Amino acid sequence: MKSHTDQKLTLKNLLVIGDTEMELAQKFIKKLFPRGFLIRVEYLMLLFIFASPLTARQSGKICVAVLFNSTKSNVASGDRYVGVFVREKDEAEWQSISNTNLFAFGISFSQHGATQRYYIAGGNGLHRSSDGGKSWKILTSWQTMEVLSVASDPVDSTVIYVATPYGIFKSTDDGTSWTEKMRGFKTWYTDEVIIDRRDRRTLYAATEEDLYRSTDGAENWSPLKVGAPGMRTIVQHPANFNIFLIGTEDHDVRVTLDNGKSWKAGVGMPATAIYAIHASSDGKEIYAGGFRSGVWRSEDMGQTWQQIWTAPEIEAIYSLLVDPADANHVMVGTNGKGIYESYDKGKTWKQAGLDGAHVKQIAFYPF
Amino acid sequence: MLSQQLFSKTVFRCKIQVLTLILLVMASAACSQSTFEERQDRLLAVASQQPYKDFLIITAKLRTGVEVPSALSMLDSLTRDESIGGMFYAYGLIGAYLYNRDLLPDSLHRKIRRSYSERKMVRGDTENHWVMYYTGLYLAAQTWPNEDGAQWFNGKSSAENFKEAEAWLNFWIKLTATKGQGEFDSPTYFITFVPPMLILHDFAQDPVMKKKAQMMLDYLFADFAAEHLAGNYGGGHSRDYPQDIINPLTAHSTKWAWLYFGEPDVEPWSEARGKSRHRAWETVFGAVSSYRLPEIIRQIATDRSAPYVHTETKRVRNVIRFGEQKNPRVYKYTYMTSDYVLGSLQGGILQPIQQHTWDVTFVSDKPNNTLFTLHPFYSGKELAMFFPEEQKVLSDEVNRFHLVYTDPNKWNSSSPYEQTFQHKNALIVLYNIDKDAKHQHIDGFFPKTLDERVEDSSGWIFCKAGKTYIAFFTFKKYEWIEEEANWRWRSHDRQNGVVVEIGTEADYGAFDEFKKRFQQAKVEHQNFDTNLTVKYTAQDGVVMQFTYGGQRLLNGKPVDFASYKSFNGPFLQSEAGSGVLKMTYKNHTRILDFNRIAIEEKTNRK
Numbered sequence: 018m019k020s021h022t023d024q025k026l027t028l029k030n031l032l033v034i035g036d037t038e039m040e041l042a043q044k045f046i047k048k049l050f051p052r053g054f055l056i057r058v059e060y061l062m063l064l065f066i067f068a069s070p071l072t073a074r075q076s077g078k079i080c081v082a083v084l085f086n087s088t089k090s091n092v093a094s095g096d097r098y099v100g101v102f103v104r105e106k107d108e109a110e111w112q113s114i115s116n117t118n119l120f121a122f123g124i125s126f127s128q129h130g131a132t133q134r135y136y137i138a139g140g141n142g143l144h145r146s147s148d149g150g151k152s153w154k155i156l157t158s159w160q161t162m163e164v165l166s167v168a169s170d171p172v173d174s175t176v177i178y179v180a181t182p183y184g185i186f187k188s189t190d191d192g193t194s195w196t197e198k199m200r201g202f203k204t205w206y207t208d209e210v211i212i213d214r215r216d217r218r219t220l221y222a223a224t225e226e227d228l229y230r231s232t233d234g235a236e237n238w239s240p241l242k243v244g245a246p247g248m249r250t251i252v253q254h255p256a257n258f259n260i261f262l263i264g265t266e267d268h269d270v271r272v273t274l275d276n277g278k279s280w281k282a283g284v285g286m287p288a289t290a291i292y293a294i295h296a297s298s299d300g301k302e303i304y305a306g307g308f309r310s311g312v313w314r315s316e317d318m319g320q321t322w323q324q325i326w327t328a329p330e331i332e333a334i335y336s337l338l339v340d341p342a343d344a345n346h347v348m349v350g351t352n353g354k355g356i357y358e359s360y361d362k363g364k365t366w367k368q369a370g371l372d373g374a375h376v377k378q379i380a381f382y383p384f
Numbered sequence: 385m386l387s388q389q390l391f392s393k394t395v396f397r398c399k400i401q402v403l404t405l406i407l408l409v410m411a412s413a414a415c416s417q418s419t420f421e422e423r424q425d426r427l428l429a430v431a432s433q434q435p436y437k438d439f440l441i442i443t444a445k446l447r448t449g450v451e452v453p454s455a456l457s458m459l460d461s462l463t464r465d466e467s468i469g470g471m472f473y474a475y476g477l478i479g480a481y482l483y484n485r486d487l488l489p490d491s492l493h494r495k496i497r498r499s500y501s502e503r504k505m506v507r508g509d510t511e512n513h514w515v516m517y518y519t520g521l522y523l524a525a526q527t528w529p530n531e532d533g534a535q536w537f538n539g540k541s542s543a544e545n546f547k548e549a550e551a552w553l554n555f556w557i558k559l560t561a562t563k564g565q566g567e568f569d570s571p572t573y574f575i576t577f578v579p580p581m582l583i584l585h586d587f588a589q590d591p592v593m594k595k596k597a598q599m600m601l602d603y604l605f606a607d608f609a610a611e612h613l614a615g616n617y618g619g620g621h622s623r624d625y626p627q628d629i630i631n632p633l634t635a636h637s638t639k640w641a642w643l644y645f646g647e648p649d650v651e652p653w654s655e656a657r658g659k660s661r662h663r664a665w666e667t668v669f670g671a672v673s674s675y676r677l678p679e680i681i682r683q684i685a686t687d688r689s690a691p692y693v694h695t696e697t698k699r700v701r702n703v704i705r706f707g708e709q710k711n712p713r714v715y716k717y718t719y720m721t722s723d724y725v726l727g728s729l730q731g732g733i734l735q736p737i738q739q740h741t742w743d744v745t746f747v748s749d750k751p752n753n754t755l756f757t758l759h760p761f762y763s764g765k766e767l768a769m770f771f772p773e774e775q776k777v778l779s780d781e782v783n784r785f786h787l788v789y790t791d792p793n794k795w796n797s798s799s800p801y802e803q804t805f806q807h808k809n810a811l812i813v814l815y816n817i818d819k820d821a822k823h824q825h826i827d828g829f830f831p832k833t834l835d836e837r838v839e840d841s842s843g844w845i846f847c848k849a850g851k852t853y854i855a856f857f858t859f860k861k862y863e864w865i866e867e868e869a870n871w872r873w874r875s876h877d878r879q880n881g882v883v884v885e886i887g888t889e890a891d892y893g894a895f896d897e898f899k900k901r902f903q904q905a906k907v908e909h910q911n912f913d914t915n916l917t918v919k920y921t922a923q924d925g926v927v928m929q930f931t932y933g934g935q936r937l938l939n940g941k942p943v944d945f946a947s948y949k950s951f952n953g954p955f956l957q958s959e960a961g962s963g964v965l966k967m968t969y970k971n972h973t974r975i976l977d978f979n980r981i982a983i984e985e986k987t988n989r990k
Contacts, residue, residue, distance in 0.1 A: 116537070140506075141506060142507075152539060153539050154533055154538065155538045155539060158551070159518070159548055159552040163772050182705070206704050206772075266775070290776055332777060332780075333776070333777055352774075
């Protein structure tokens with residue numbers, strides 16, 4: 018469901034020049050040239066491309082967040098597929114890296130300097146590991162329940178946002194304390210929060226009533242009037258940051274090409290719930306899936322859609338991932354049927370493990 | 385030689401203990417006027433003989449000295465089994481540990497400590513889950529202070545865990561005292577609130593928390609007592625399982641009533657009135673706790689010498705979407721007599737999945753001593769009001785845990801298409817089922833254990849259950865479906881209503897006289913299909929007029945739910961939001977003041 022990947026200091030992101038990347042680059046420059054050597058950032062980008070001091074660091078690991086095994090109780094331990102699992106890209110076996118008995122709604126990664134962090138948006142709070150998943154700590158307390166999505170500031174590691182059924186909460190002290198940030202919201206249920214790729218103080222929140230935007234670090238929110246209730250997922254196009262795609266509860270995909278000024282429905286898709294949207298890294302292909310929908314693909318920025326796969330045994334698709342290094346490789350996470358993947362852009366699919374699990378998010382390790 | 389003598393003495397002592405227990409077991413159910421201490425001993429004696437591997441049975445065995453090696457082995461196994469955890473484990477383990485700490489070998493001390501590092505104490509997502517989880521966490525963090533996050537399952541230090549657990553317990557206690565519970569008056573889930581408060585009361589080192597736990601125990605038992613009748617938990621319930629709804633004396637709450645109120649006179653493990661859904665030995669913590677129920681609460685629970693009206697307000701559990709309020713109010717109305725209790729919630733969705741909106745429960749030696757109706761409703765949207773998962777798949781998910789959620793024949797349900805209006809022993813229930821609702825019928829539970837069930841030509845259905853007489857009237861045609869324990873009354877009209885009035889042998893004399901009186905009763909419902917309104921003149925002459933989605937008029941005056949107090953009846957008084965509960969029995973009062981964390985007792989000498 019949460020197809021957003023965090024901002025991170027990687028070559029892949031630095032190639033896409035935006036305000037956030039500018040800040041990252043400026044910080045990097047300051048480290049390289051502490052006496053204030055001036056250089057145009059664009060030139061620095063080229064330097065990265067050719068010298069590649071930060072080589073593309075997408076490892077071959079795929080990480081999934083799994084809500085719970087559909088056949089077991091939700092009150093006791095012992096469920097086989099609960100938590101977060103990883104595997105190498107070409108391997109078959111999934112390994113748990115999180116606490117078991119953790120209802121995982123989403124995962125996120127961040128890197129600040131040498132510190133790499135994994136976050137799990139979990140039913141019992143926000144979990145964080147700073148040692149590659151060896152140990153975890155719950156950062157939130159009882160007031161911040163059922164964390165559905167997490168976004169960490171790409172520059173300031175102490176700033177973290179979470180979306181919960183009780184609204185947006187923000188921490189500015191590395192998760193020690195949390196403050197509700199809902200000024201401007203009409204209702205409190207929030208499914209997802211993402212940070213704009215261009216500006217780290219601009220955020221988007223998927224609520225039950227509308228898509229909201231904040232331009233001041235979640236202090237104030239304004240509705241973007243998508244025109245359909247029940248925001249389920251938000252995706253900012255990886256190549257054109259003015260394009261946003263929204264999965265809704267009953268009105269399939271809504272898309273804006275002008276940074277939220279106007280919205281239209283995706284053409285070709287029947288009215289249904291869309292829980293997951295993900296784009297190839299060049300943005301040319303966008304995939305979507307949801308409740309009894311199968312998998313749909315758009316090749317025109319989400320304006321028109323074609324169904325490319327349906328399987329009667331799969332009731333819902335919760336998550337999607339297009340391999341950033343191989344656009345032929347597409348994965349879907351299902352409700353209760355684990356993971357399916359395709360190596361030919363969705364023409365043929367095979368079951369890829371975790372059968373029985375609700376897979377809420379699939380992501381590549383960014384480091 | 386010395387050790388041989390010691391061994392012989394120990395064996396002799398054990399034999400005496402076992403003999404005593406056997407005698408206690410033999411002194412069986414017959415002693416209906418037993419004291420609390422006798423019931424404590426009896427419970428421990430019976431529980432200690434059970435083979436089940438759980439913390440309560442282990443506690444009973446260790447406390448009575450019966451099968452001690454077996455109990456230690458069970459406890460050891462529970463600390464090693466990685467497949468178990470969760471909130472039941474979190475509070476049960478620390479309870480068993482603290483009650484039996486001095487009896488455990490060092491190796492078990494270490495294993496139990498390690499369990500709070502290695503077991504996954506998931507917090508869950510309901511009020512009862514959180515009470516168990518945070519009580520367990522509070523006492524565990526208190527027991528093993530000054531340890532860093534690496535020693536705890538959640539990565540937080542002892543101090544962080546203690547602070548979080550303490551803060552939530554304080555929040556919950558204040559919320560309950562001012563607005564009521566979300567999982568209120570639940571015959572099933574009562575067992576998940578009382579035992580955590582018992583161990584908190586017994587082992588919290590902070591005297592304020594200890595006092596709060598004592599006050600919460602008083603509060604929970606007083607809340608139960610005012611709606612208690614001979615072991616039954618009367619009135620509407622937030623959450624209950626179907627089997628406990630259709631056979632109330634098999635519910636878990638009955639086991640606590642037996643231990644603390646001394647009713648019913650049938651022992652909890654007896655299957656004379658049906659087999660319980662779960663073994664539920666949680667009462668063992670009551671048998672070993674130092675908490676003592678104030679006599680005034682027992683008196684409130686058992687004195688049914690005069691009928692009374694008792695009202696309450698509770699709260700809906702957290703509404704996360706599709707609602708304007710996070711915790712809307714729930715209004716309860718209960719009419720209590722010595723023979724029956726008639727109680728209702730106002731209707732609508734007040735709790736997902738397991739709501740029991742109304743029933744009449746009567747004193748009986750037979751099982752299935754209750755009668756009620758419902759609309760079996762389910763929807764993903766209802767669940768999505770309370771759970772964050774995708775609404776279109778939620779119904780199936782809930783069905784996996786609560787196997788009857790989508791069942792058209794289920795006996796527990798909240799429905800947005802059901803509303804009630806009660807005045808003393810008379811009740812009107814109206815249904816206006818949406819054409820798109822999954823199930824389009826209304827069901828009624830009529831137990832086969834009724835002495836009589838008569839369909840009268842006047843349209844009334846008359847039932848006799850011992851000394852209780854029930855008059856049941858419906859506006860539309862219906863059918864009877866025979867089932868194992870009951871006749872299922874079923875109406876297929878989406879717009880329909882039910883009028884129920886209860887009487888007793890003491891009120892009417894013979895059952896025939898009761899029937900005669902109701903044959904003349906006025907139920908005006910002729911235009912119900914167009915105005916969804918019914919007007920009924922009860923036997924006491926009071927006119928009840930009720931419009932679905934509209935007003936409830938009593939002799940022309942609207943009923944004002946907004947004026948409802950937290951508790952209002954002859955025994956319990958609490959202004960909404962006050963945090964003060966006053967109990968009254970004859971010339972004695974006991975006041976729980978949650979603002980000052982104080983208990984005040986008064987006896988007026990006349």
